[in-house]
Every structure is written in C-alpha cells, then in structure tokens.
Amino acid sequence: MRLLFIRLQWLFYVLSASVLLFPAPAYAQWYRLPFQTMGTQAYVELWAEDASQGKTLLTDVQSEFERINQLMSPYIASSELSQVNRDAATNPVTVGAEFYQLLQQAEQLAGLSDGAFDISFASVGFSYDYRQHIKPSAAELSSQQPLINYRLITLLANNQVRFTQQGVKIDLGGIAKGYAVEQAIGLLAKAGIKHALVTAGGDTRLLGDKRGRPWLVAIKHPRKADGIVAQLPLSDSAISTSGDYERFFIEDGVRYHHILDPKSGQSPSGLMSVTVLGPDATRTDAMSTTLFVMGLARGMAFIEQQPEFEAIFISSEHQLYFSSGLAQ
Missing domain, CATH: 1.10.3980.10 (ApbE-like superfamily)
Incomplete structure (x- = not known):
C-alpha cells in the first residue's frame, strides 16, 4: 500500500512538472469585432492560434482605420x-x-x-x-x-x-475606405494571419479562405433593406460595391445620391449599383465608383479592358449584367 502511495505521489509530481513545462495551449478560434469608423459600419473577422494575439489584432485593425480617418476625413479640421x-x-x-x-x-x-x-x-x-x-x-x-x-x-x-484655381476641393470618399480595408488586411498578413475578412461600408477584402471553404460575400439588393441579389464564393480577393442607396434623398421624384458625375456635378441615374472584384480593395473601391459614373455601356467596355477586374452592374430597370469573366 505504501509503495502504491509513493508511486502515485511520484506520478503527481511528474504531471505537475509537465504542466509547468508545457502550459495548456490557447485554443485557436475565430475572433470578431464590429465597429463604427469613417462614417460607416465596419467589421473584422480573423482566425488566430492565440487568444491574446487575436484580441490585440482586432483592436489594431480598428486603430488603423481611425489613423487613416484622421488623415483623410473632410470632417476633421486637422486632417x-x-x-x-x-x-x-x-x-x-x-x-x-x-x-x-x-x-x-x-x-x-x-x-x-x-x-x-x-x-x-x-x-x-x-x-x-x-x-x-x-x-x-x-x-x-x-x-x-x-x-x-x-x-x-x-x-x-x-x-x-x-x-491651380480657387474654389477647388477634394474628397477621397471614393477610394479612402477601400484603402483602409487594404491596409488593415496588410497589417493582419504581416502578423502571420492566414484567414481573415475586413469590411467597411461597401468595401471588403479577404485574406485566404475560410479555413477550407470560400468566404460567401453578399451583394446587397439596392432597393430592399435586408435583401441580397447574389452571394459570391471568394477567397484572397477584394470586392467593392457603389450604389445610389448609400446616401441619398428623393425630391420631386428625383433621387439625389452621393455619387456625382464630374461632367454635370449631379447624380447619374442609369444604374442602381456596381460591384467590382479584383486583387486589392483600394482599386476595387475606386473602380466601382468609376463604373457607376460611366454607366452600363461605357462601364462594361472599360472593365473589359482591365484584366484583373470583373464587375456586376444592376441597372435602374433591376437587370443584372456581368462582365465576361463572371458571365462564363
């Protein structure tokens, strides 16, 4: 009996030493954070092997957005x-x-x-x-x-x-959010993250896949608050949507929205939304605005000359049109 007790006591010491030498791992999991930034709703989701790293990176992404906002916001006097x-x-x-x-x-x-x-x-x-x-x-x-x-x-x-002329003003609203999304993904990649999603407003960037499955990215219905027109399975890519439903008002039957045609200074009316897919969010953000201004015919011709990008147009008649790479 005494021999058994000594053996059990010895086993307890061995197991205790093992715990000290090899601490229990922090289990890998998804870490998520929704937050407001740059006048819109943003969201980050990432897979991390360590809880401390995962939580720290969530706040790092939020801080990166705010850093860029402080540089590029037209509403911050010191920007x-x-x-x-x-x-x-x-x-x-x-x-x-x-x-x-x-x-x-x-x-x-x-x-x-x-x-x-x-x-x-x-x-x-x-x-x-x-x-x-x-x-x-x-x-x-x-x-x-x-x-x-x-x-x-x-x-x-x-x-x-x-x-070169008095009265000129600039706004980076057509490119800054995409840039911030791209910078945030770069921050995560540099930290060793392999699977992540960062989105802000209509701009999304994906790092890798969703651990063996593609990310499913929805294209919002331009006239139904909770509706979608399509879900795209994507990985390691960017997708941006520009639409006439983001900031607008209607007066005398005319929809005035935040996308302006430089030639007229007024809102174009031929499309309800344009979605662009490509390799980085800075470019897809700017390209979606560009195609919206161009309209369907000119925009489709333009996107077909950009080999790294594809587009989905939704016309004012609720018709969907796909660039050739997606149509196939």
Whole structure:
C-alpha cells in the first residue's frame, strides 16, 4: 500500500512538472469585432492560434482605420485633406508620403477613366447635404461644376499639393475606405494571419479562405433593406460595391445620391449599383465608383479592358449584367 502511495505521489509530481513545462495551449478560434469608423459600419473577422494575439489584432485593425480617418476625413479640421482644401489654392501644401501616394493613385485612375473618377467632385459635392435634403441651386451648380477637374490638382515634388484655381476641393470618399480595408488586411498578413475578412461600408477584402471553404460575400439588393441579389464564393480577393442607396434623398421624384458625375456635378441615374472584384480593395473601391459614373455601356467596355477586374452592374430597370469573366 505504501509503495502504491509513493508511486502515485511520484506520478503527481511528474504531471505537475509537465504542466509547468508545457502550459495548456490557447485554443485557436475565430475572433470578431464590429465597429463604427469613417462614417460607416465596419467589421473584422480573423482566425488566430492565440487568444491574446487575436484580441490585440482586432483592436489594431480598428486603430488603423481611425489613423487613416484622421488623415483623410473632410470632417476633421486637422486632417491632411482638410489642410489641403483650406490652403492648396493659395500655397503648396506639404503632406505625408501616404496621403501623397493615394493622391497619385487617384490621379492615375482619373487619367485612365477620362475623368469619370475625379476626387475634385467635392467642389460641388460639399454643397449637398443628404440628411437635410439640401442640393446646390442652379446658380451654385453653374459656378462650381467647372471646378470639378482633376487637372486643377497639381502634385509637386517633395509631397506637395497645389490647386491651380480657387474654389477647388477634394474628397477621397471614393477610394479612402477601400484603402483602409487594404491596409488593415496588410497589417493582419504581416502578423502571420492566414484567414481573415475586413469590411467597411461597401468595401471588403479577404485574406485566404475560410479555413477550407470560400468566404460567401453578399451583394446587397439596392432597393430592399435586408435583401441580397447574389452571394459570391471568394477567397484572397477584394470586392467593392457603389450604389445610389448609400446616401441619398428623393425630391420631386428625383433621387439625389452621393455619387456625382464630374461632367454635370449631379447624380447619374442609369444604374442602381456596381460591384467590382479584383486583387486589392483600394482599386476595387475606386473602380466601382468609376463604373457607376460611366454607366452600363461605357462601364462594361472599360472593365473589359482591365484584366484583373470583373464587375456586376444592376441597372435602374433591376437587370443584372456581368462582365465576361463572371458571365462564363
């Protein structure tokens, strides 16, 4: 009996030492966080092997969005965008490399799209208030619309920005959220995460698959609050949707929404939404806005010339149209 007790006591010491030497692993699982940022709802979901890392990365993603918001929001007086809008028509404004590089991307897409994508839409856009149902008068529109011209934005050496005409304003609303989504995914990838989803507003970026299954990304129905028109099985890609239902008001039967045609300073009416799929969210965000402005015929011709991108158009008649890569 005493021998049995000694053996059991010895076994207890061995097991205790094993626990000390090899602590119980933190079980891998999905970590999720919804949050508000950049004027919209955002969400991150990731698979982490360690609870501490998973929770830390969720807050890191939220912090990354807020960092970018502080740089690029037109509603924050200290943002670089606000500084540019205040001063660039008087003197060159020096901005950070990150902001400058995003302006370069916007300029490139403006040239590629013959001005369909134009961040100077804000020269008229700031005269709209969709919550208060306010739009520019005919006189205001007549004076402000000529200021929508990306060629009036000059990117100088040493990260300097200059407007060549008084009254020009810019807004990165057509590209900044996609950029923030892409930056957040880059942050997760750098931390060793293999499976993640980050979404903000209409912009989503997927890192890997959903552990052996594709992510299912829904395309919202443009006229039904909780409806969807399609679910796409995707992995390791980006998808962005621009629609006339995000910020809008209706007056005298006309829908005034936040996507403006640079040529008129008014909301185009031929489409209800455009969804773009591609390799990174910065580009899909900007491309979805571009195609919406272009309209169905011109937009379809344009997307067919972009080999890395595909698109789904929903016309004002509720018809779906697919670019050739998706139609197959």
